[in-house]
Amino acid sequence: MIRVRFAPSPTGYVHVGNARTALFNYLFARHNNGKFVLRIENTDIERSKREYEENLIKDLNWLGIEWDEGPDKGGEFFPYRQSERTDTYKKYALELIEKGHAYYCFCTPEELEEEKKNAIKEGRPPGYSGKCRNLDINESKKRVSNGEPAAIRFKISENETIKFKDIVRGDMEFDSNLISDPIIVRSNGMPAYNFSVVIDDSLMKITHVIRGEDHLSNTARQVLIYQALGFDVPIFAHLSMVMGEDNTKLSKRHGSTSLIEFKQNGYLPDALFNYLALLGWSSGDDREIFTKQELIREFKLERVSKSAAIFDYKKLQWLNREHLRKLDNINLGKKVFDFLLKDYKIEDNNETLEWIGNTSKHLLDYSHLLTEIATEFKQFFELNDEEGLIKELNNSKNSMIVLKSFYNKIKEVNSPIDMKTIGNALKEVQKETGFKGKELYHPIRIALTGKEKGLDIQEFINIIEKGSVLEIEPKVLNIKKRLEIIFSQ
Numbered sequence: 001m002i003r004v005r006f007a008p009s010p011t012g013y014v015h016v017g018n019a020r021t022a023l024f025n026y027l028f029a030r031h032n033n034g035k036f037v038l039r040i041e042n043t044d045i046e047r048s049k050r051e052y053e054e055n056l057i058k059d060l061n062w063l064g065i066e067w068d069e070g071p072d073k074g075g076e077f078f079p080y081r082q083s084e085r086t087d088t089y090k091k092y093a094l095e096l097i098e099k100g101h102a103y104y105c106f107c108t109p110e111e112l113e114e115e116k117k118n119a120i121k122e123g124r125p126p127g128y129s130g131k132c133r134n135l136d137i138n139e140s141k142k143r144v145s146n147g148e149p150a151a152i153r154f155k156i157s158e159n160e161t162i163k164f165k166d167i168v169r170g171d172m173e174f175d176s177n178l179i180s181d182p183i184i185v186r187s188n189g190m191p192a193y194n195f196s197v198v199i200d201d202s203l204m205k206i207t208h209v210i211r212g213e214d215h216l217s218n219t220a221r222q223v224l225i226y227q228a229l230g231f232d233v234p235i236f237a238h239l240s241m242v243m244g245e246d247n248t249k250l251s252k253r254h255g256s257t258s259l260i261e262f263k264q265n266g267y268l269p270d271a272l273f274n275y276l277a278l279l280g281w282s283s284g285d286d287r288e289i290f291t292k293q294e295l296i297r298e299f300k301l302e303r304v305s306k307s308a309a310i311f312d313y314k315k316l317q318w319l320n321r322e323h324l325r326k327l328d329n330i331n332l333g334k335k336v337f338d339f340l341l342k343d344y345k346i347e348d349n350n351e352t353l354e355w356i357g358n359t360s361k362h363l364l365d366y367s368h369l370l371t372e373i374a375t376e377f378k379q380f381f382e383l384n385d386e387e388g389l390i391k392e393l394n395n396s397k398n399s400m401i402v403l404k405s406f407y408n409k410i411k412e413v414n415s416p417i418d419m420k421t422i423g424n425a426l427k428e429v430q431k432e433t434g435f436k437g438k439e440l441y442h443p444i445r446i447a448l449t450g451k452e453k454g455l456d457i458q459e460f461i462n463i464i465e466k467g468s469v470l471e472i473e474p475k476v477l478n479i480k481k482r483l484e485i486i487f488s489q
Contacts, residue, residue, distance in 0.1 A: 019059075021210065021239060038072075055260065096152075153183055169238060212239050272320075289323075317369065318368065321368045363455075
């Protein structure tokens with residue numbers, strides 16, 4: 001059975017690159033009816049925090065990624081936190097020492113730094129010189145038992161071509177002579193990444209390792225450790241980096257980069273899920289809008305590109321709007337509801353959610369994000385005159401004649417006033433005043449919306465009339481209330 005894993009370090013929030021890696025692992029597992037494992041690599045004691053782990057789990061769940069085994073679910077290969085597996089790492093490190101594949105290194109940080117400086121000064125690669133490589137093993141053990149601090153290094157074999165298969169990049173080869181002996185256990189007893197990841201992936205029976213290309217150079221070292229311990233080497237797939245539109249590494253200066261930011265900024269998880277899947281992968285046709293199940297059905301690692309993936313925020317916003325349009329009014333209303341609660345007191349019932357959702361559908365012609373939609377709702381609760389158009393109405397005799405005539409025709413009608421009643425009132429106004437066309441309709445649009453452009457006036461009237469009778473504070477301003485405000489100025 002295919003088994004994959006996502007193994008983040010809980011040292012911060014989940015950013016786009018990690019989220020895409022998790023997503024590709026998830027899609028690959030589900031497409032092949034395999035298992036997806038969440039493992040927490042928290043051996044960096046100083047930087048790792050449980051709150052980051054908890055946020056990581058929440059953010060991935062929000063995005064729509066579920067796992068079969070993990071620290072929150074348990075599983076056959078529990079525990080799934082590296083900090084709880086140190087005895088296992090120690091066991092295999094000692095095994096490597098006994099087999100002659102590893103050794104104790106007593107070099108201090110100061111000695112290693114000096115060695116690095118000298119290598120750079122002399123034009124040599126700044127790797128470890130192998131100073132402790134040939135120490136007598138029994139003498140080394142005695143020094144360790146006497147309390148002398150020591151790391152454990154893995155011996156890189158000489159004159160060997162290290163080969164492994166990469167689904168994205170093809171067959172890979174590395175010259176072992178260009179790799180220095182890596183530390184596999186630090187002097188404080190904590191395992192190094194290149195060692196712990198091999199032990200965990202092997203014991204958890206991971207068949208495919210799907211991760212970022214920044215780990216490509218680590219893979220050669222890891223292959224040798226697999227072989228030294230007699231473990232099967234998994235199949236690798238190294239994903240390209242996610243870059244900004246200026247072809248530099250994606251960062252905050254480009255825009256949102258973490259899942260929590262996308263959530264707070266009003267993106268749908270389905271839209272972000274869809275977009276992340278398109279970062280370096282394609283279905284082989286021109287389709288861009290996918291549901292989660294469609295992506296699971298279509299996803300294949302062979303269609304992943306080795307070229308850098310460019311994060312296009314405008315395309316993501318477009319996708320977000322398309323996914324918003326696919327929601328029915330109630331579900332769209334629920335999504336917008338949470339963002340409206342910051343400014344309004346709203347009863348959570350189907351009638352109100354239907355109104356919010358229907359209104360949001362109309363606002364999607366001007367908005368892409370839930371936050372933008374929520375901001376647009378302000379026009380239904382306030383009568384704004386940002387452009388000074390309403391002030392001009394008060395100075396226009398003809399406009400005020402139209403508005404007062406229109407008001408007199410509807411002031412006794414109970415809200416919500418339907419469009420048939422509005423239409424009949426406008427016919428009477430036209431007959432009474434002699435105005436028609438722009439002279440008739442323009443003052444009414446300005447009086448109700450404060451704008452010359454925007455929502456269709458019939459749509460706007462329907463929205464404010466239906467909204468004005470709902471349990472919302474402050475109240476939605478209906479037609480009569482808006483006209484009264486103008487007359488009082």
